[in-house]
Amino acid sequence: MGATLAIEAKALDVGYGPASGAVLQKFDLDVPSGELLTVIGPSGCGKSTFLRAVADLLQPLSGSLKVLGDSPHAARSRRDISFVFQDSTLLPWRTVLENITLPHDVGGFRQKPGAPTAQDLLALMGIPALGGRYPSQLSGGQRQRVAIARALISQPRILLMDEPFGALDEITRDRLNDELLRLWRETRTTILFVTHSIMEAAYLGNRVLVLAANPGRVHAIRDMRGIKDGRGEIAREHPALVSAMAELRSDLAACGAKG
Amino acid sequence: MSEAIARPWNSILPVAGALSVIVAWQFLLPLAGVPSYIVPTPTEIAGIFAKESALLWRNFWPTLQEALLGFALGNGVAVLLAIIFVWNRYVQAAYFPVILFLNTIPILALAPIIILIFGLGQMPKIVIAAVICFFPTLVNMIRGLESVSSSEKELFRVLSASKWETLWRLRLPRSLPFLFSSLRIATATAVIGAVVGEWIGSDKGLGAMIIQATFNYQSGRLYAAITLCSMLAIAFFLVVVAVERVVMRYER
Numbered sequence: 001m002g003a004t005l006a007i008e009a010k011a012l013d014v015g016y017g018p019a020s021g022a023v024l025q026k027f028d029l030d031v032p033s034g035e036l037l038t039v040i041g042p043s044g045c046g047k048s049t050f051l052r053a054v055a056d057l058l059q060p061l062s063g064s065l066k067v068l069g070d071s072p073h074a075a076r077s078r079r080d081i082s083f084v085f086q087d088s089t090l091l092p093w094r095t096v097l098e099n100i101t102l103p104h105d106v107g108g109f110r111q112k113p114g115a116p117t118a119q120d121l122l123a124l125m126g127i128p129a130l131g132g133r134y135p136s137q138l139s140g141g142q143r144q145r146v147a148i149a150r151a152l153i154s155q156p157r158i159l160l161m162d163e164p165f166g167a168l169d170e171i172t173r174d175r176l177n178d179e180l181l182r183l184w185r186e187t188r189t190t191i192l193f194v195t196h197s198i199m200e201a202a203y204l205g206n207r208v209l210v211l212a213a214n215p216g217r218v219h220a221i222r223d224m225r226g227i228k229d230g231r232g233e234i235a236r237e238h239p240a241l242v243s244a245m246a247e248l249r250s251d252l253a254a255c256g257a258k259g
Numbered sequence: 260m261s262e263a264i265a266r267p268w269n270s271i272l273p274v275a276g277a278l279s280v281i282v283a284w285q286f287l288l289p290l291a292g293v294p295s296y297i298v299p300t301p302t303e304i305a306g307i308f309a310k311e312s313a314l315l316w317r318n319f320w321p322t323l324q325e326a327l328l329g330f331a332l333g334n335g336v337a338v339l340l341a342i343i344f345v346w347n348r349y350v351q352a353a354y355f356p357v358i359l360f361l362n363t364i365p366i367l368a369l370a371p372i373i374i375l376i377f378g379l380g381q382m383p384k385i386v387i388a389a390v391i392c393f394f395p396t397l398v399n400m401i402r403g404l405e406s407v408s409s410s411e412k413e414l415f416r417v418l419s420a421s422k423w424e425t426l427w428r429l430r431l432p433r434s435l436p437f438l439f440s441s442l443r444i445a446t447a448t449a450v451i452g453a454v455v456g457e458w459i460g461s462d463k464g465l466g467a468m469i470i471q472a473t474f475n476y477q478s479g480r481l482y483a484a485i486t487l488c489s490m491l492a493i494a495f496f497l498v499v500v501a502v503e504r505v506v507m508r509y510e511r
């Protein structure tokens with residue numbers, strides 16, 4: 001882990017066409033390589049918009065955005081970026097294994113030598129026996145595991161996750177949070193993790209980015225490493241985590257989040 | 260909505276319903292004084308099937324061919340055109356309104372023109388069958404190809420998928436449920452198209468047989484031809500459903 005920045009945004013304006021104006025304005029953010037950054041903010045403040053800009057799905061209106069020291073387009077073309085969506089976006093006509101290998105079937109991309117196979121990733125995600133199933137035969141938690149496996153098969157250096165566990169029940173979500181932490185520890189992939197759960201943001205993040213709305217901008221960045229052990233872990237009931245969550249809650253209130 | 264019907268009854272009831280109608284037809288219509296040259300009884304129709312099976316088969320095959328080929332032609336062109344339209348929005352904007360306009364012309368008004376163009380063989384019947392299959396499949400197929408979610412599109416863009424790969428690996432599989440629901444309906448309309456084509460100018464096929472039998476008051480033969488038409492449509496429908504089952508097995 002060098003001093004390189006995974007993501008570097010300077011005075012960044014992002015929006016959906018010049019006509020409708022900028023959703024994110026004067027957006028400044030540095031994300032060092034290997035960080036697990038969680039992102040919270042009022043709904044509609046531009047969390048997904050920021051991930052789309054990083055993934056080269058949306059062109060910046062002005063300012064500069066560097067991904068791994070390069071343009072988002074170059075990073076995307078090298079498959080350095082993977083995206084996990086809230087709805088798992090598994091293709092129902094493909095089996096689990098075929099879904100995981102979708103990245104090999106499009107974009108002129110072949111498997112890198114030494115890269116994990118789909119079966120390895122299934123085992124890593126704790127569902128080694130489900131490779132032959134179709135998505136309609138999986139639970140919501142299993143689908144998200146498959147979606148994460150698909151994101152990992154191209155060995156991305158940056159993993160963008162947009163409320164990936166937002167539709168899951170709390171027990172499944174807790175379990176997947178722990179597995180994501182383990183995965184992050186083992187791979188040290190840079191992860192940007194958007195959530196609307198304060199608990200999830202505080203529990204997972206090395207740092208928590210709090211965004212404010214209208215226009216979307218950085219409201220605060222809270223460092224969580226001080227309260228966690230060397231492995232980035234903390235017990236869910238730990239008083240330090242509870243008070244960190246209280247702080248995030250008042251941040252959100254201050255930047256105008258409703259509900 | 261009432262509750263669903265339990266296991267054995269859901270297959271027994273339709274059969275019992277059909278049988279009750281046939282029995283009523285067999286015994287109540289003659290009792291009510293309906294003469295058999297207007298509505299022959301089921302046993303009389305069955306008798307025609309036994310007696311005139313050669314004639315019936317001879318007229319069944321052309322209709323079967325026309326309906327099948329018309330189905331393939333109409334739906335094939337519709338699928339291709341839908342792909343072109345979704346591939347290029349400008350082509351769609353220019354030509355979809357034209358097709359919309361053509362679709363408002365009743366098939367009975369169009370049929371004589373088609374016969375003028377293609378003569379008296381089987382070709383005009385195939386074309387008429389194709390024309391009535393065409394439009395519903397075009398509309399359904401366009402909707403199906405466009406039924407991809409925004410996150411699916413984003414997934415394919417993050418993977419740098421080409422337009423062709425997105426069509427082949429995302430849009431076409433997504434369109435299949437829409438396509439099959441249209442194909443199921445097209446089985447019946449293709450048969451209707453073939454029969455209508457035969458009405459207007461033909462001496463063979465079930466449609467021609469229906470017209471001749473009507474003029475000659477051969478009501479047994481008329482009803483036998485009608486029965487064959489509907490059996491053809493049903494068989495055709497079941498084939499499409501079977502293919503759909505195999506292709507869409509992933510939907511449990």
Ligand SMILES: Nc1ncnc2c1ncn2[C@@H]1O[C@H](COP(=O)(O)OP(=O)(O)O)[C@@H](O)[C@H]1O
Nearest residue numbers: 016020023041042043044045046047048049050
């Ligand atoms: N495809 C789009 N076209 C136009 N505007 C959009 C689009 N997607 C989102 N927006 C607008 O951008 C703003 C931020 O949206 P988004 O990034 O999805 O918010 P968040 O993820 O924080 O809830 C919202 O005001 C939304 O209306």
Ligand SMILES: [Mg+2]
Nearest residue numbers: 047048049162
């Ligand atoms: Mg969002």
